[in-house]
Structure formats: C-alpha cells, structure tokens
Amino acid sequence: MFDIELKSVTKTYIGSDNPALTNLCLSVEKGSIITLLGPSGCGKSTTLRLIAGFERADSGVISIAGKVVSSDNAWIPPEKRGVGMVFQDYALFPHLDVYNNIGFNYKQSDRDKRIKEVIELVNLNGFEKRFPHELSGGQQQRVALARALARRPVVVLLDEPFSNLDADLRTHMRVEVKRIIKEAGATAVFVSHDQKDALAISDRIIVMKDGVIQQNGTPREIYQFPANTFVAKFVGQTNMLEGIIGPDAKSVVTELGTIPCNHTHSLPPGEKVYISVRPDSLEMDANGDIEGVITQATYTGESIDALAQVKLQNNKTKDMLVHIHPEVCIRIGDKVNFKVLPNFVAVVKHENY
Numbered sequence: 001m002f003d004i005e006l007k008s009v010t011k012t013y014i015g016s017d018n019p020a021l022t023n024l025c026l027s028v029e030k031g032s033i034i035t036l037l038g039p040s041g042c043g044k045s046t047t048l049r050l051i052a053g054f055e056r057a058d059s060g061v062i063s064i065a066g067k068v069v070s071s072d073n074a075w076i077p078p079e080k081r082g083v084g085m086v087f088q089d090y091a092l093f094p095h096l097d098v099y100n101n102i103g104f105n106y107k108q109s110d111r112d113k114r115i116k117e118v119i120e121l122v123n124l125n126g127f128e129k130r131f132p133h134e135l136s137g138g139q140q141q142r143v144a145l146a147r148a149l150a151r152r153p154v155v156v157l158l159d160e161p162f163s164n165l166d167a168d169l170r171t172h173m174r175v176e177v178k179r180i181i182k183e184a185g186a187t188a189v190f191v192s193h194d195q196k197d198a199l200a201i202s203d204r205i206i207v208m209k210d211g212v213i214q215q216n217g218t219p220r221e222i223y224q225f226p227a228n229t230f231v232a233k234f235v236g237q238t239n240m241l242e243g244i245i246g247p248d249a250k251s252v253v254t255e256l257g258t259i260p261c262n263h264t265h266s267l268p269p270g271e272k273v274y275i276s277v278r279p280d281s282l283e284m285d286a287n288g289d290i291e292g293v294i295t296q297a298t299y300t301g302e303s304i305d306a307l308a309q310v311k312l313q314n315n316k317t318k319d320m321l322v323h324i325h326p327e328v329c330i331r332i333g334d335k336v337n338f339k340v341l342p343n344f345v346a347v348v349k350h351e352n353y
C-alpha cells in the first residue's frame, strides 16, 4: 500500500528553459521514511512542494493515501491533503509558547489531550510555557515536528531538517526524529543534500540529478551497489576504474589487476564496465598485489583518510582514496601494499558512466 504516488510528473518553472522535474515516478510505502537526495538544483524541493501542493505540476498525477490530489483535472489545496510540514528554519511562531505553537490552528475537541500526547512523543515535557527563543536548536526542531504531527497527518514532509544543527546534535536528532516518526506511524519524505543524514534516517533513498531519479534503493543498496557513477561519487567517496568483466563474473580485469567483486550482475564476461571501489575496500596487507606510495594522510579520529599513488600494469600510476585504521602509524612517502575486499566493489554499466 502506497501513501504517496507520483506518476510521470513534469514541472518547468515559468521563465526557465530546463525542466525542474522530468517524468518523475515515485511510490512511497505506507509508514516508510524516504529521502530525496541530490545536489543543489536537482529538483528535491520542487518534488516536496508538489506533494505539499505549494506548486502545481505541468503534467502527471500525484496521489496521497490513494486519493488523486493533483492531475490535469483534479486539484486539492495544501490544507486538505493531510500533509504536515517541517521547514528548514522550523518556522515557529515567536510570540507563541511551545504549547500554543504545537496547538496552532488545532481546533478539535481533543486539543489539550492531543497537544500533551505529542509533547510526550517528542520528549518536551516541562517546556510547555517556553517561547522559541528560549529553546535550543534541537528543542525547536522537536516543537516543529510535534506541530506537524499533532493533526495526525498521513504524510510528513521535512525540508533539510538537520541543516541548522551542529555535528553532535545532528547525529542525535537523526535517531530521535526517526524514532518519533516511526512511533507516530507517519509516512515521511525528507529532502537532503547530506548523504550521512540520508543513509542514517531512510528506509529508501531516492538519488536525483537534473530533475531525474538516478537510483531508488535502500541505504545499503545505494551505498554498496550504486547504479551509475554519479550515485557512486555523490553517496560516499569512491575510486572509479575502467575494466572488463572477468571469466567468472566475480571479478573484473582492470589496469590495477584482477579485482574481486561480490556484486551480483548479469553482464557477460568481456563486457566493458566501470567499477566503484570504496576507500574502505582497500585493506593494507603486506601480501597484497597492489603497491602504492602514500601521498596524503589526514587523521580524522575514526580513520586515516589517505591518498595512495598506486602502480598500474601499464607502468602508469593512479591516485586511490584509502581509509586506513587510525591506530596504524603511517607517513607520507611510506610504501604500502593493499588487497581489495570484494564487498564494496560495485560494477557500473559502461553506458551509465
């Protein structure tokens, strides 16, 4: 059962030469969290605005909870779509306290009971009488979420909700916001350009570029098996290499040698492809076939993000990103051998480069 469906939705803004969205098709399962992920201008916010009803599509059909809300001959206004919205800046009313921000425009007889319920849900007991300027960023976000959920919307839309939070709070709020949405049983669509937010919070990620979906998959699928080089490079760091499928489909022959690969695919031996090799799949190993020299090393606490100049079989060299365990003592100029771990090597069709 889908709570949101977009069928062949196209949108070009007046005065613009290029469409913001082209034939977008998307189905969001009831109770799931999806993130629209992509660089600036890829059409994420436009998709959100079309679902909310703040913009109208040129063509295509949008349905929410099985009901058509936008098509050539149907239009349901935003306030009647059963959609709750959390804006990037939270858009709280500065002159209203937490209780009344959450209850704003909620006129049903269970108002007091419902406000107390959502205050409980977002863990803001005791903050009812505070005004927005008396709250931290994370608390403001909880109020915005509580306000969006108070009216029991079918769908919650969240536009870059973590962008105003510092790193620690961001990590904490990712977990909290996910818990709150799941407990409320809502279907949620996030907009983000941050891959870590998307990987952490989503049941599915929709990667977009130039108004077109590049890949729709679970966080694991997107990270482990990117559909094309754009996705491979946008979601996490990677090394791209050209090669041909080896005789047994479990390996790819490249200028760096034969690379093992656990990615299931149906491409025949000899087919020209690219492979995406994540920095974590290059492991330091004295017996590894790949020889390199460290040219850059940045200690991040979690790992050492290094650049290794590796030798190719044609005697040329290539710079490869590698993540080295932080306890390893490594210096620029060190000669290191690597082996490739096959789990994070993905095959990308040549035409998808």
Ligand SMILES: Nc1ncnc2c1ncn2[C@@H]1O[C@H](COP(=O)(O)OP(=O)(O)OP(=O)(O)O)[C@@H](O)[C@H]1O
Binding pocket: 013, 014, 016, 019, 020, 038, 039, 040, 041, 042, 043, 044, 045, 046, 047, 193
């Ligand atoms: N009101 C508008 N009028 C004209 N063009 C617009 C308007 N809003 C967006 N666009 C254009 O439509 C395209 C998609 O914009 P959109 O805001 O959906 O992208 P985005 O992925 O959300 O970007 P960002 O991360 O920067 O918010 C861009 O080329 C943008 O310039």
